[in-house]
Amino acid sequence: xxxxxxxxxxxxxxxxxxxxxxxxxxxxxxxxxxxxxxxxxxxxxxxxxxxxxxxxxxxxxxxxxxxxxxxxxxxxxxxxxxxxxxxxxxxxxxxxxxxxxxxxxxxxxxxxxxxxxxxxxxxxxxxxxxxxxxxxxxxxxxxxxxxxxxxxxxxxxxxxxxxxxxxxxxxxxxxxxxxxxxxxxxxxxxxxxxxxxxxxxxxxxxxxxxxxxxxxxxxxxxxxxxxxxxxxxxxxxxxxxxxxxxxxxxxxxxxxxxxxxxxxxxxxxxxxxxxxxxxxxxxxxxxxxxxxxxxxxxxxxxxxxxxxxxxxxxxxxxxxxxxxxxxxxxxxxxxxxxxxxxxxxxxxxxxxxxxxxxxxxxxxxxxxxxxxxxxxxxx
Amino acid sequence: xxxxxxxxxxxxxxxxxxxxxxxxxxxxxxxxxxxxxxxxxxxxxxxxxxxxxxxxxxxxxxxxxxxxxxxxxxxxxxxxxxxxxxxxxxxxxxxxxxxxxxxxxxxxxxxxxxxxxxxxxxxxxxxxxxxxxxxxxxxxxxxxxxxxxxxxxxxxxxxxxxxxxxxxxxxxxxxxxxxxxxxxxxxxxxxxxxxxxxxxxxxxxxxxxxxxxxxxxxxxxxxxxxxxxxxxxxxxxxxxxxxxxxxxxxxxxxxxxxxxxxxxxxxxxxxxxxxxxxxxxxxxxxxxx
Numbered sequence: 001x002x003x004x005x006x007x008x009x010x011x012x013x014x015x016x017x018x019x020x021x022x023x024x025x026x027x028x029x030x031x032x033x034x035x036x037x038x039x040x041x042x043x044x045x046x047x048x049x050x051x052x053x054x055x056x057x058x059x060x061x062x063x064x065x066x067x068x069x070x071x072x073x074x075x076x077x078x079x080x081x082x083x084x085x086x087x088x089x090x091x092x093x094x095x096x097x098x099x100x101x102x103x104x105x106x107x108x109x110x111x112x113x114x115x116x117x118x119x120x121x122x123x124x125x126x127x128x129x130x131x132x133x134x135x136x137x138x139x140x141x142x143x144x145x146x147x148x149x150x151x152x153x154x155x156x157x158x159x160x161x162x163x164x165x166x167x168x169x170x171x172x173x174x175x176x177x178x179x180x181x182x183x184x185x186x187x188x189x190x191x192x193x194x195x196x197x198x199x200x201x202x203x204x205x206x207x208x209x210x211x212x213x214x215x216x217x218x219x220x221x222x223x224x225x226x227x228x229x230x231x232x233x234x235x236x237x238x239x240x241x242x243x244x245x246x247x248x249x250x251x252x253x254x255x256x257x258x259x260x261x262x263x264x265x266x267x268x269x270x271x272x273x274x275x276x277x278x279x280x281x282x283x284x285x286x287x288x289x290x291x292x293x294x295x296x297x298x299x300x301x302x303x304x305x306x307x308x309x310x311x312x313x314x315x316x317x318x319x320x321x322x323x324x325x326x327x328x329x330x331x332x333x334x335x336x337x338x339x340x341x342x343x344x345x346x347x348x349x350x351x352x353x354x355x356x357x358x359x360x361x362x363x364x365x366x367x368x369x370x371x372x373x374x375x376x377x378x379x
Numbered sequence: 380x381x382x383x384x385x386x387x388x389x390x391x392x393x394x395x396x397x398x399x400x401x402x403x404x405x406x407x408x409x410x411x412x413x414x415x416x417x418x419x420x421x422x423x424x425x426x427x428x429x430x431x432x433x434x435x436x437x438x439x440x441x442x443x444x445x446x447x448x449x450x451x452x453x454x455x456x457x458x459x460x461x462x463x464x465x466x467x468x469x470x471x472x473x474x475x476x477x478x479x480x481x482x483x484x485x486x487x488x489x490x491x492x493x494x495x496x497x498x499x500x501x502x503x504x505x506x507x508x509x510x511x512x513x514x515x516x517x518x519x520x521x522x523x524x525x526x527x528x529x530x531x532x533x534x535x536x537x538x539x540x541x542x543x544x545x546x547x548x549x550x551x552x553x554x555x556x557x558x559x560x561x562x563x564x565x566x567x568x569x570x571x572x573x574x575x576x577x578x579x580x581x582x583x584x585x586x587x588x589x590x591x592x593x594x595x596x597x598x599x600x601x602x603x604x605x606x607x608x609x610x611x612x613x614x615x616x617x618x619x620x621x622x623x624x625x626x627x628x629x630x631x632x633x634x635x636x637x638x639x640x641x642x643x644x645x646x647x648x649x650x651x652x653x654x655x656x657x658x659x660x661x662x663x664x665x666x667x668x
Contacts, residue, residue: 177429177430199429206668258461262459264459285460337391337462338391338392
């Protein structure tokens, strides 16, 4: 059966190239690339390329911020920014702008693709991404709610109530020992995550975050950078927390991580076809362990016992039993000081492992193989 | 719990169970094995260490001292920052442990409320205090201590934001041989006034019989480096001079290194973990928060 891989992605990023190299390495040359910009321009470009026996892989936007602009425009009906304002955004400094509107844009686009797939149901098409589930995964609040109803070999950090402003948050918590994560509901990776710490005994309040801001023409512009900073300045803390709360936050308790050689670590588990296939741990002395913040990485098998690996595998597989229609995802698991597994993020596009690029162990090979098996079995 | 288990601490999940404490964990061990026969005992995270004193643990250990017949070493407060930041750990007067148990080595982590009131021990050879800020009272306790056989003292002095409230003059007694007649290892480290401390160490008379001088992990810069270079012959008999984590410029660091090489002194001077501020305005010791 002649199969076609249809890839939607951001040609300025790494992912498409890496995936295509994997295809070529196993002698698959029947693939087609569609740029996100073209999809946002006219969704029918996907329709025109959905042939019989197509395997669809969607990669997230990476480096091209014009794609971000495009999603903001798609989210115009539900968002705050007008078309004119979106056109004016200066993306040269990688600002984080209206994450909710960006998400609505993604939502609208994903639903359009989903409808296209339904219309083309007779053509034997397999999508590696389940768009409905991906949208839940990209919303930390919805993910939490879904997982908390179906706990399955994993724990969840306790959630705090919703706050509308730093003032209200502070009012409730100024006299408590508190360590929590204030997360942008629609952020990805470490974007817009604030680790908040309050100790009334020594009158200490501080935040750790890779978020930063500057004033441009009297307006605060927020952007992410590659370094986790610690801020103790009350004004900065207020501005940062207000911004995350205004843009939709999910707040959960900080789980003290298990440590290795003095480094706290969490683990990204890649689960495909309901099986934990690859585990990599991220070690850090700061509270935010996400990979791209230049922390140490170690393959979990290098330093964890078999029983500990099993705990993480079972927990991440438990999550994917709930996201039953997704072929794969990257699940972030924090193991506590008692080595209980807590799920802190589920990433529908969590399959790019830089250390596996150009190796036979790249999980993309497994994706390709499994997708081919699936399409062969579609009746 | 295994018989050779040496660390007693609460996990994150234990903290939710009111009836589980470090004391109940030690008691469970003693109920199971009768005595604690290991030579080393580590006390880790106790209930709400960021708010609550570990007095009850100290009391329990002292009251049950005969159950620990072989104890030679205690580490009290062994917590990772993930569990409780070093600057948050509420400690207490640990002298009763040193006075009761004939330990040779004692380490305490966490400076809040930490005291060593009236310590007397013939057996103690090594004492380490790991803290983001060591209080003047704690330092005075050590100066007034009766520890005739102490060979190694290591104090993380820390910063004023987290409880260091001494002046450099308060450090001078640690540089006098009469106070520590058998001292071989002097560690006055992790300080925000590391240059001034360095100066006092070279003015004192403690260096002569030391094997190791440890001025690491603090804000030592060129000012201190010049003092070291001016007095470098005073280090010629050392086995090791530890300046790991320092703010000294490359040229001066190399000069110190070359001189020490001539004397065959091991020199530790890595700046790997130093986060040098672009305008060199902020200097932090290695452990503060």
